[in-house]
Amino acid sequence: MIEVVRARPEHVEGIVSVCSDGYRATYVDLHTQEYIEKVISDFYNDERVLKEVENSSKDWGGYFVALDGDQVVGAAGGGMTGDETGELFVIYLDPTRRNEGIGSLLLGAVTDQQKDWGATTQWVSVVKENQKGIPFYEARGFIFQSEQDNWLDAKATKTLRYKREI
Numbered sequence: 603m604i605e606v607v608r609a610r611p612e613h614v615e616g617i618v619s620v621c622s623d624g625y626r627a628t629y630v631d632l633h634t635q636e637y638i639e640k641v642i643s644d645f646y647n648d649e650r651v652l653k654e655v656e657n658s659s660k661d662w663g664g665y666f667v668a669l670d671g672d673q674v675v676g677a678a679g680g681g682m683t684g685d686e687t688g689e690l691f692v693i694y695l696d697p698t699r700r701n702e703g704i705g706s707l708l709l710g711a712v713t714d715q716q717k718d719w720g721a722t723t724q725w726v727s728v729v730k731e732n733q734k735g736i737p738f739y740e741a742r743g744f745i746f747q748s749e750q751d752n753w754l755d756a757k758a759t760k761t762l763r764y765k766r767e768i
């Protein structure tokens with residue numbers, strides 16, 4: 603059985619692992635190896651993730667983890683970007699555990715938190731051509747809004763903005 607809880611320091615190693623493995627598996631055909639490894643070392647290192655587990659606010663609601671026993675099999679987090687607007691900032695799974703409903707449980711936890719804070723709309727950014735992410739968001743009711751340059755590298759694959767009412 604999968605349980606979704608707010609992440610605690612003992613989950614940091616598992617979050618780093620699912621986000622790094624998930625990121626590599628997702629973007630292997632979409633980004634250069636150099637870009638992938640830079641993002642992973644900047645964002646999914648123990649020090650940064652521990653800070654993001656220990657410090658939360660409405661801007662960053664902290665990580666939620668999906669646990670199978672005591673193993674972290676997925677991680678997600680988001681925050682408020684306006685009084686009634688929330689955003690999913692990150693969601694990754696152990697790549698061998700996709701399509702079991704775990705992503706929906708994680709999205710549900712982030713969404714409940716944002717609804718408690720007054721959100722009625724929820725946004726997400728997804729890399730154009732990310733066929734491991736886009737069908738999930740569309741299945742959960744997100745609707746395409748616009749296309750933007752990649753925030754880290756304007757020459758890289760474009761980013762798509764999606765939103766849904768919650």
Ligand SMILES: CC(C)(COP(=O)(O)OP(=O)(O)OC[C@H]1O[C@@H](n2cnc3c(N)ncnc32)[C@H](O)[C@@H]1OP(=O)(O)O)[C@@H](O)C(=O)NCCC(=O)NCCS
Pocket residue numbers: 624628693694695696699700701702703704705706707727728729732733734735736737738739741742
């Ligand atoms: C996106 C992700 C978190 C979704 O989690 P998941 O546990 O695989 O998704 P679920 O099993 O909860 O699926 C929910 C719905 O999405 C649909 N879906 C998910 N991935 C799909 C895919 N690749 N193609 C078609 N449908 C898909 C499922 O069929 C399901 O629909 P239903 O509820 O109508 O039956 C996970 O697949 C993942 O880690 N992907 C790679 C990382 C990624 O792209 N993250 C997003 C970065 S922006």
